[in-house]
Amino acid sequence: MTQPLEKEAQAGAAAGTSGVPRRTLLRRVRSTATAYGFLVPTMALVLTFFVIPGILLLILSFTNLASVNFGDPWNFIGFANFERLFTDRFFPKILRNTVFYVFTTLILFNLGLALVLAIVTTNIPRRAGFFFRLVWLLPRLTPSVVYILMWRRIGQAEPYGIYNQLFPEFLGASGGNLFLGGSPWTFVILTNGFVGASFGMIIFTSALLSIPEDLLTAAKVDGASAWRIIRDIKLPLIKWPLLFIATYQTLSLLTSFEYILLLTEGGPGLFTTEVWALTAYKRAFATYAGNSQWAFGATWAIVLVTVALFFAVIYVKLFKFDELVEEPRIDNL
């Protein structure tokens, strides 16, 4: 970007003062064109793989397309799918589950545990810190099916689950059915949280390590305790990564369901741990009496995307992301 600009400027200077306004205009148009030029590939990708499918999905949600009438011309049925969704007997439950799942996992693990891990592993000897972070990355490196299989082996009811078999009476009254049977949410949130925390941990660690040593020395000399240093210096200085992780993880928790699918399939029982994204998946791809309700699944998905977009906008506004990004020091010529 700068090079052509500089050349332009030099050429302009060499040409003398005559025709300066025209040149400036030309240069402006050119530099804007260059800027858009750089955006084209990304825009093309977003358009092809997000905007167009999104529109197709939206259209789909107004039809009754399913595997039974596949091949027939699309039959538009208006808002019937949306009506069906919002009047679904389990809609309130699914909504509550989703909110509970997203924010509990986000606050306790993806932000909370991630932050604790980052702070702790940057305050112990370097090698030890590195080792512990590596350990916490293991769940993320493990294929999800393998990872969930391990958890199921641990948490299933007697006689399959190791834990319930070894300690049928320990930790209370579940009678050999603790965890997956007795408190499935604990398990759902633990499995997701252990994976989710590592992302924030990595980001927060690098942000914490980039705080200049002198600042921390200054704070200690100023009289700050370890806790006050975290509260007054470290957290404000990693605000931007914190907000980024909060936003990013809210959205990815909203739309992810594969661990729940593998772990509980939304059960045990009716919709106990079923979240929105899982419902969308089940409606669209899992068959009910041999029928995949593609259009109805698309409706769940489209509502979810809308909710996610809504959250994204709220986060951007609430956290003032535009203010966090500093204006470039270089004036636009």
Place this chain on the structure above:
Amino acid sequence: MRVELDNLSKAWDGVVGADRITLEVADGEMVAFLGPSGCGKTTTLLMVAGIYRPTGGTISFDGRVVNEVAPKDRGIGMVFQSYALYPHMTVFGNISYPLRLKRLEKGEIRKRVEQVADMMGIGDLLDRRIAQLSGGQQQRVSLGRALVKEPQLLLFDEPLSNLDARLRLAMRGEIKRLQNDLGITSIYVTHDQVEAMTMADKIAVMSKGVLQAYDIPEALYDRPKTLFVAGFVGNPPMNFFDVEVMLLGGEFHAKNESLDLIVPDDRAAKAAAKEGRVVMGVRPEDVDVADDSSPRVEGLTLSAKVEVVEPLGREDLLGVVVGGVNVRLLVDKTKRAKPGDLVDLVFNMDNVQFFDPETEESLLWA
């Protein structure tokens, strides 16, 4: 507050940062830690601050050992080369931070911050963000933050190194005046010897973690106890020659293959007592270029060829070669020396120094 360091050491498995530093800073005194990069100045300072835990020796404040006292309880203020201001706080936020940590009452905090800010000449900047300040203003804020809690001891780590030459000169005077007026005991780390010479009551010269000398500035300059101190203190540095000192015809001569100079008796006698060769040191201002009118005293004159001329404004710094040894001298610019000129050098031997080449210790002041 009186500060005593007793055999203070710091090592990180294998790397020595500070090696058995012993010195005392009297109450109200300003002491400079002077030395080349990596000699352990910051390490020692951070031990005094309580950031580094010493691996040996003790630090005492007013006779009380403080090795185990946390930095926040040491009553110190610190100023950094990087300023180390909190970027997410305003100027007021920065200066008030130590007081807020002490949970002082709001009105009291404002009063004291304003007082300090006025003293530092930044009273009208209190609402600014740090990024909106110039380097000089930032350094004033950081000085204000160090002073606001009325510390017993001020620690400076090269506070002026990031400022331009003129501002550095101004701030130098200002810090010294403040320190004098407030009478706060201070330790000032620098690698700039002009700063050390002009500001400090005493200078601790360090090299490779070892305290080389600890004395008043004039003593370090006129009576250097080691070869290192002689070479490090003074700019341009002292010239050194390998010579033998001997008594010839009632006068002491410093001789080698290319020079033969007469040395005053009192200094030469001590050098002559040492067998074999010694290192002779002559400061650049003690060598002059003779002009037509100056007398050529036998035994104090030497001819040499000018290699380089560096005009310094008021004077010229000449580089000449005497018997294969580069010699630097400061001469009046009216001498108009040019590279390639053959000149007569006139030596003033009244301040000559002699060192033992093995122990590198002074033969005069040991």
